[in-house]
Amino acid sequence: MSFQNPVFIPGPTNIPESLRKACDMPTIDHRSPLFGQILHPARAGVRKILKSDSAEIFIFPSSGTGGWETAVTNTLSAGDKILAARNGMFSHRWIDLCQRHGLDVQIVDTPWGEGLPADRYEEILTADTNHEIKAVLATHNETATGVLSDIAAVRRALDAASHPAMLFVDGVSSIASVDFRFDEWGVDVAVTGSQKGFMLPAGLAIVGFSAKAMEATQTGTLPRTFFDVHDMRKGYANNAYPYTPAVGLMNGLNEACTMLLNEGLENVFARHRRIAEGVRAAVGAWGMELCAANPSVYSDTVSAIRTPDGFNATDIVTHAAEKYGVAFGVGLGEVAGKVFRIGHLGSLTDVMALSGIATAEMCMADLGLDIQLGSGVAAAQDYYRGQTAQEQRDAA
Ligand SMILES: *Cc1c(COP(=O)(O)O)cnc(C)c1O
Numbered sequence: 001m002s003f004q005n006p007v008f009i010p011g012p013t014n015i016p017e018s019l020r021k022a023c024d025m026p027t028i029d030h031r032s033p034l035f036g037q038i039l040h041p042a043r044a045g046v047r048k049i050l051k052s053d054s055a056e057i058f059i060f061p062s063s064g065t066g067g068w069e070t071a072v073t074n075t076l077s078a079g080d081k082i083l084a085a086r087n088g089m090f091s092h093r094w095i096d097l098c099q100r101h102g103l104d105v106q107i108v109d110t111p112w113g114e115g116l117p118a119d120r121y122e123e124i125l126t127a128d129t130n131h132e133i134k135a136v137l138a139t140h141n142e143t144a145t146g147v148l149s150d151i152a153a154v155r156r157a158l159d160a161a162s163h164p165a166m167l168f169v170d171g172v173s174s175i176a177s178v179d180f181r182f183d184e185w186g187v188d189v190a191v192t193g194s195q196k197g198f199m200l201p202a203g204l205a206i207v208g209f210s211a212k213a214m215e216a217t218q219t220g221t222l223p224r225t226f227f228d229v230h231d232m233r234k235g236y237a238n239n240a241y242p243y244t245p246a247v248g249l250m251n252g253l254n255e256a257c258t259m260l261l262n263e264g265l266e267n268v269f270a271r272h273r274r275i276a277e278g279v280r281a282a283v284g285a286w287g288m289e290l291c292a293a294n295p296s297v298y299s300d301t302v303s304a305i306r307t308p309d310g311f312n313a314t315d316i317v318t319h320a321a322e323k324y325g326v327a328f329g330v331g332l333g334e335v336a337g338k339v340f341r342i343g344h345l346g347s348l349t350d351v352m353a354l355s356g357i358a359t360a361e362m363c364m365a366d367l368g369l370d371i372q373l374g375s376g377v378a379a380a381q382d383y384y385r386g387q388t389a390q391e392q393r394d395a396a
Pocket residue numbers: 011063064065066090139141142143170171172173193202
């Protein structure tokens with residue numbers, strides 16, 4: 001492996017130099033106004049990135065998985081019914097977490113490669129006339145399959161059924177990279193981590209709670225200690241945590257929010273869209289297909305690429321690491337060996353993406369796949385050249 005090459009895994013993502021520096025700081029008193037000068041702006045920055053005026057932001061020393069646990073344990077009680085679709089490894093793992101907490105999960109099995117079935121959600125919620133379902137889980141971006149789902153459609157399903165269930169959204173591989181509208185979509189808990197769109201090392205679970213989710217903390221009886229949002233809220237009021245915060249990472253988060261907001265959220269989203277379109281142009285030029293079933297669910301943060309039958313897609317990832325010192329993502333769960341993944345989120349430019357596309361081509365050619373060297377690179381170059389010219393015209 002090389003420390004120089006960018007990574008093309010869908011998280012952790014490449015860390016910009018300025019964020020590495022922001023994380024590297026001397027020890028300060030983590031129960032002092034000085035820590036407050038990091039904590040409060042970081043929370044305000046996250047709230048803006050969620051496009052929310054009112055979400056209460058909590059940041060735990062943890063990872064995205066801890067964010068799932070925060071959502072569930074603070075608001076629900078053992079035996080509560082929840083509704084979730086399983087369309088990939090991450091939605092599967094969130095369901096597993098809920099089951100281990102004694103929740104009764106109604107699972108809608110959905111083919112891997114498809115988005116969340118909002119129409120099935122609507123039918124199930126409409127049939128639940130006693131309102132036994134307390135929460136609906138939605139994985140915004142299924143990182144295992146490269147599928148982005150329509151959260152507004154899930155909200156419409158809840159509204160069409162006039163159902164009061166809370167809406168919990170896993171935005172770990174979408175937030176800060178693609179559009180996320182906490183208020184407009186009526187999200188009750190949004191979950192992410194530090195090591196994807198926020199371009200930081202792993203180590204923070206970042207969650208937003210709506211007023212309704214905060215209210216549910218009064219009735220939910222699942223045990224919680226480390227992830228108790230009320231303990232956290234009391235800590236924040238005193239510029240502190242109930243325990244020791246990851247101060248350097250928090251400083252990095254504050255800086256990451258500043259970076260993203262200075263670039264402009266819409267520009268960040270457009271950059272992710274452009275880079276992803278170039279990767280997809282390359283995949284098309286290779287004559288290959290995405291795991292994502294159709295363009296309406298293509299993810300702008302990760303592409304899962306199907307390899308021909310009889311070929312082990314994981315070999316590409318192993319070979320890329322061993323021969324070229326470059327990291328791609330393996331297929332997970334049901335699609336293990338059938339897909340490899342190119343992560344294209346976080347701190348990335350067109351030029352960096354071209355190097356990943358070129359490396360993937362070398363690996364596939366080395367391994368005997370029928371790939372014309374340069375074909376994907378040329379397709380992406382064409383796209384980036386034209387797109388950049390268009391964006392410059394639009395800006396002029
Ligand atoms: C990465 C990821 C997770 C898990 O987050 P961790 O930080 O590894 O705990 C959950 N959901 C999605 C969609 C992810 O991409």
